Amino acid sequence: MSLSGDFADMAKPALQGYQLWADTVNAHGGLLGRKVDLKVVDDASNPTQAVTNYENLISADKVNLVFGPFSSLLTIPTVTVAHRFGYAFIEPSGAAPQVFSLHLNDVFLAQPAPIISAGDAFANYILSLPKALQPKTAAYPSADDPFTQAIVDVIEARLQAAGIKTVYSTVYSTETVDLSPVVTRIVAAKPDLLVSGTGTADSVAEVKGMIQAHFTPKFVFFTNGPNDPTFTGQVGAANANGIFSTGDWFPEAKTAGNAAFEQAYVAKYGGTAADIDPSAAEAYACGQLLQLVAQRFGNVNNATIISALHHGSWPTVEGNLSWDKDGSPLGSDLVVQWVGGKLLPVYPSADALATPIAKPAWTG
Amino acid sequence: MHLFVQAVIVGILFGGVYALIASGQAMIFGVTRTINFAQAILAILCSFLSFTLFTDFGIDPFLSILILIPAMFALGYAIYVLLLRQLSRWSAELGLLVLYGLGIGIQGVLDFVYGTSTRLITPSYANNSWTVAGFQIPEVRFFAFVLAVAVLAALQVIRQRTRLGRALRATTQNPVAARLLGVDVEQVSAIGMGLGVAAAGAAGPLFGMILSFNGNTQYDLLSKLLSIAVLGGMLSMPGTIVAAVILGVVESVVAAMISPDWSSFSFLVVLFAVLIVRPQGLFGRQLRGAL
Numbered sequence: 040m041s042l043s044g045d046f047a048d049m050a051k052p053a054l055q056g057y058q059l060w061a062d063t064v065n066a067h068g069g070l071l072g073r074k075v076d077l078k079v080v081d082d083a084s085n086p087t088q089a090v091t092n093y094e095n096l097i098s099a100d101k102v103n104l105v106f107g108p109f110s111s112l113l114t115i116p117t118v119t120v121a122h123r124f125g126y127a128f129i130e131p132s133g134a135a136p137q138v139f140s141l142h143l144n145d146v147f148l149a150q151p152a153p154i155i156s157a158g159d160a161f162a163n164y165i166l167s168l169p170k171a172l173q174p175k176t177a178a179y180p181s182a183d184d185p186f187t188q189a190i191v192d193v194i195e196a197r198l199q200a201a202g203i204k205t206v207y208s209t210v211y212s213t214e215t216v217d218l219s220p221v222v223t224r225i226v227a228a229k230p231d232l233l234v235s236g237t238g239t240a241d242s243v244a245e246v247k248g249m250i251q252a253h254f255t256p257k258f259v260f261f262t263n264g265p266n267d268p269t270f271t272g273q274v275g276a277a278n279a280n281g282i283f284s285t286g287d288w289f290p291e292a293k294t295a296g297n298a299a300f301e302q303a304y305v306a307k308y309g310g311t312a313a314d315i316d317p318s319a320a321e322a323y324a325c326g327q328l329l330q331l332v333a334q335r336f337g338n339v340n341n342a343t344i345i346s347a348l349h350h351g352s353w354p355t356v357e358g359n360l361s362w363d364k365d366g367s368p369l370g371s372d373l374v375v376q377w378v379g380g381k382l383l384p385v386y387p388s389a390d391a392l393a394t395p396i397a398k399p400a401w402t403g
Numbered sequence: 404m405h406l407f408v409q410a411v412i413v414g415i416l417f418g419g420v421y422a423l424i425a426s427g428q429a430m431i432f433g434v435t436r437t438i439n440f441a442q443a444i445l446a447i448l449c450s451f452l453s454f455t456l457f458t459d460f461g462i463d464p465f466l467s468i469l470i471l472i473p474a475m476f477a478l479g480y481a482i483y484v485l486l487l488r489q490l491s492r493w494s495a496e497l498g499l500l501v502l503y504g505l506g507i508g509i510q511g512v513l514d515f516v517y518g519t520s521t522r523l524i525t526p527s528y529a530n531n532s533w534t535v536a537g538f539q540i541p542e543v544r545f546f547a548f549v550l551a552v553a554v555l556a557a558l559q560v561i562r563q564r565t566r567l568g569r570a571l572r573a574t575t576q577n578p579v580a581a582r583l584l585g586v587d588v589e590q591v592s593a594i595g596m597g598l599g600v601a602a603a604g605a606a607g608p609l610f611g612m613i614l615s616f617n618g619n620t621q622y623d624l625l626s627k628l629l630s631i632a633v634l635g636g637m638l639s640m641p642g643t644i645v646a647a648v649i650l651g652v653v654e655s656v657v658a659a660m661i662s663p664d665w666s667s668f669s670f671l672v673v674l675f676a677v678l679i680v681r682p683q684g685l686f687g688r689q690l691r692g693a694l
Contacts, residue, residue, distance in 0.1 A: 045619060048520035183664075211663035216614050216623055219413050220658030220666065226539075227406045240521040240615040247525075251532035251541045273525060403530050 041109050044084025049318070050109035053131050054079065055308060056322030057106060063303055064330060071333050082108055089113045093120040104339065106325050107146075109318070111135035111185045118146045127344035128366075129328050131321035135185035139367040145345045146366030149324040150287045151358045154186055154262075157285035157372040158193030161260055164283075164374045164386040164395070165232070166201055174198075174231030174258055178207035180221050180245075181236025187262040190285065191236040194260070198232075206230050213238075222248030232258040239267040246274045246282075250401040259283065259398055265377060268314050279377040281398035286375035286384060288320040288357055291392055295354035296327060313381075324355035331355075409538055410659035411652055416544040418651025419551035420609045422644040424624070425631040426555055427602030429643040431479075432632070433575035434595030435487055437498040441506035443625035445600055448509055449475060449607020450616050451517055454524050464524045464608040465550065471604040479600025483593040506625075510618035521615035529612060547609035554605045555644060558598065562640065571595050575638060623667065627654075630670040634677050636684025646685060649673075 040057075041050040061075045069075060078100065082089035089108050096102045097120070105121055107114050107130020114133020118141060121128040128146045130138075134154040138146065165173060177198055181191040188210060199205055206228040211221065222245055225233060233256045235245055242264025249255065264270055265284035288294075290301060290312035300323055301312040331354075332347045333339045352359045361369045374386035376395055383393040428442040439445075449471050456462040456470065482505070490497040531542040562568040570591045573581035582588045610616065610624075627650065635646030650670055658666035677684060 043514065043519075045519055047514070048518040051518075209662055212667075214623060214667070215663045216616075216620060217417070217654075217658070217666075218663070219417075220410060220655055220663055223406060223409050223413065223659045227409070240523070243523060244615060247530055250530040252539045253532070253534070269520075273523060401530075 040079055040082065041084040041113070042079070042081035044082075046084040046109055046113070050084075052316035052319040053109045053322040055304075056131070056319035056324075057326065059300070059304055059307055059319070060323045060326030062307065063299075064326065070330065070339060071337070078102060082113060084110075084113070086113055086116045089117050090120055093117045097121070097124045097126060104329065104341065104344075106322070107131055107133055111138060114138050115141070115185075118143060121145060125341055127341045127348070129325045129344070129348075131325050132318060136189050137185050139363075139365040142365050144349070144364055144366070145341075147328065147348050147360075147362055148366055148368050149321050149328060149355065149357055149360065151360065151368055151370035152287070152372040153367045154190050154285070154372075155193050156368075156370075157262070158190040159197070160285070160372045160374045160386065161190075161234070161283060162194050162197035165198060165203075165258070167386075174203055174256075176204045176206045176228070176230045177232040177234060178225050178228050178230035178256075179205060179234050179236075180207070180209050180211065180225065181262075182213045182215070182238065182241060183210050184213050184236065184238075187236030187238070190262045191234055194234045198234075203232070210236075218244040219248055221245070222252065225249065226252040226254045229254070230256055232256060232260070234260045235262070237261045237264050239264045239270060239273075242270070243273045246278055246401070250278065250403055253401075255398060255400045257398055266317060266375070266382060268316060271377070271380070275402065276377075276380050277399075277402040280379070281377060281396050283374055283376045283385075283395075284382070286317065286373050286382065288317040289375070289382070289384060289392070290315060291383070292356070292358070294356050294358050297356045300356045320356045324357040324360070327355040328353055328360070405537065406659055407656065410656045412538055412540065413544070413659075414652035414655030415648055416541070416548040416651075417613060417655070418648035419548035419555075420606050420613065421627060421631060421651050422647035423551040423554055423606040423609070424603050425628050425635070425643045425647050426558060426640055427599035427606075428628055428632060429599075429635065429638065429640055430558070430571070430602070431596050431599035433638050434571060434592040434599075435483070435498065437487065437502065438629070438632070438637075439599065440499060440503040440625065441482075441509065442599070442603055443628055444506040444509045444513075444618070444621040445475065445478075446603040446607045446610055446624065447616055447618065447621050448513065449604045450524070450611030451513055451522070451607075453608035453611055454522050457524055457526065464526055464612050465546065467608050468550070468605050471607065472601045475604030476597040476601040478597075480593045480597035482600070483596035487596065488589060488593070506621060510621055513618040517617070519617050519619070521617045521620075522611070523615045524608065524611040526612070543612045547613060550609060551606065554602065558602065559640065561598070567591070567594065626667070627670055630674040632684075633674050634684055636686045639684060639686035642684055642686025 040054050041047050061077050080092045111133045118128050122143045179195045181188045242261040260283040265282050271279045332344050352361045373384040376385045378393045385391050385395040424446050431439040453464045453467040456467040487498045533540045570586045574591045578588050631646045635642030653669050654666045657669040
């Protein structure tokens with residue numbers, strides 16, 4: 040896991056999710072009677088170090104099982120290490136298309152859907168609106184990141200094909216610090232819809248820039264950022280209202296073991312269920328999958344895990360999971376939106392906990 | 404055209420903050436002949452400190468500058484006395500390495516204390532802006548620019564109108580001759596280092612109100628400071644200020660008109676061009692004449 044480097048803070052909830060699962064399973068007698076002992080090593084947010092770590096864990100430490108690291112960037116190189124040694128690779132956050140384009144049968148993303156699905160879900164929502172309410176123009180800035188860019192690309196391709204005119208599109212380096220030029224271009228283009236491939240810092244910078252420019256698009260979608268527990272604190276709850284994003288887990292979810300997960304999380308780490316980062320649920324779900332294989336098959340050797348998870352549906356806090364032969368989840372993502380101070384699923388309507396709202400003007 | 408002018412406005416306003424940090428670096432180079440590779444992280448350190456003063460104690464980021472300037476002056480003075488003075492007797496390169504190591508060390512401490520998530524100082528007026536002739540002037544950027552100009556003006560007054568300033572300039576021009584004329588070069592150098600770091604201290608809160616930052620931000624900022632130093636002339640304060648504003652505008656215009664990806668590269672293009680055409684920088688020769 041990334042205990043240091045750029046991903047350290049973002050990876051922390053995932054590590055908490057892993058540790059919470061280990062504590063929970065150990066409190067109930069362990070996995071098939073054996074205590075789960077997590078060996079956590081720091082990859083320093085560096086792909087090379089991550090590869091070295093997995094090689095050492097498997098070949099030198101001879102661990103029984105491995106879980107995935109945080110982020111697609113670190114999952115892409117490490118999944119091949121696990122494959123070389125025949126290890127199952129249940130992973131919480133490597134959701135970029137590049138993970139599945141490796142065509143490895145031993146990777147399993149513990150989320151309901153690959154990230155492309157998040158783009159499809161939002162495009163479906165926009166195209167489900169009556170023609171008169173659909174945006175006429177759209178802007179698509181994105182950081183050069185396999186996670187965010189994949190989502191933005193899908194949305195742009197689908198909406199452009201549907202006749203929604205692209206008025207601004209750019210990809211900028213993830214190292215870009217000052218986003219004011221990007222905001223300047225967005226404001227100059229005056230899009231009805233802003234689809235932005237962002238992390239938290241970028242999304243906050245874009246909101247602030249648009250507030251300063253007194254420009255509110257009719258629809259605002261950020262790939263990441265709005266789902267960060269600190270987002271509303273940085274932009275203000277009123278400004279967050281109406282912003283769309285992607286989501287795979289919510290405190291209100293009625294998924295398998297979610298109530299127990301939230302209770303245990305709050306007991307161990309404090310706060311409330313609303314403070315839980317979805318990354319914690321994703322990592323916890325990795326452990327749940329292992330537990331389910333153990334319960335159904337009576338062992339957790341890697342061959343059994345790989346074979347088992349390719350069949351049937353597996354209930355976790357992330358929902359009922361199943362995968363194609365490349366480890367890409369077969370479910371679909373939800374469109375989420377800040378509505379009345381809560382980030383809630385709003386589309387598809389069958390899974391929605393709220394009705395989508397129009398984006399109110401920024402409140403300053 | 405509107406887009407271009409808006410980008411120029413944004414570039415000029417933030418160029419003031421660059422100028423403040425870079426002028427401190429130029430002052431330090433003048434008295435120590437060592438490029439302060441820690442200048443960027445010292446500014447970021449002050450962004451973090453201002454963040455803490457604001458979030459935990461409710462002290463406005465602009466007011467926090469009044470606390471940070473003397474604190475950073477003392478830190479700069481101590482860095483010179485405890486590290487550079489000893490090492491400069493052996494070689495200037497050692498001082499450079501020590502400052503580079505100091506920068507990495509400070510970043511490690513910041514990562515440990517604050518984590519690696521980006522922060523942004525967001526006072527209640529952070530999102531305010533004026534519309535002037537159809538152009539947006541963000542208030543924070545405007546006041547940051549005004550304050551940066553005020554601090555730079557104060558530094559210039561110190562340099563040009565005081566005994567200390569004359570000693571600083573004499574030490575910058577020729578430390579041996581200055582010593583022969585009775586200047587306490589060691590003391591003046593320590594004060595120069597203190598003033599240079601204090602400039603970073605003044606700029607840190609301004610930077611932190613405009614851009615998100617974490618410890619890693621130092622590398623992007625440092626590369627820009629080095630480009631500014633080369634363009635302006637390593638020893639020239641006016642050159643540094645002009646170079647900072649020019650590069651701020653170039654960065655902003657390139658990002659807005661072409662792509663943000665090319666904006667950082669534009670700094671390096673200017674750097675290479677200056678090194679080839681005018682290696683002494685914009686004001687390098689003029690400074691020697693003035694002194």
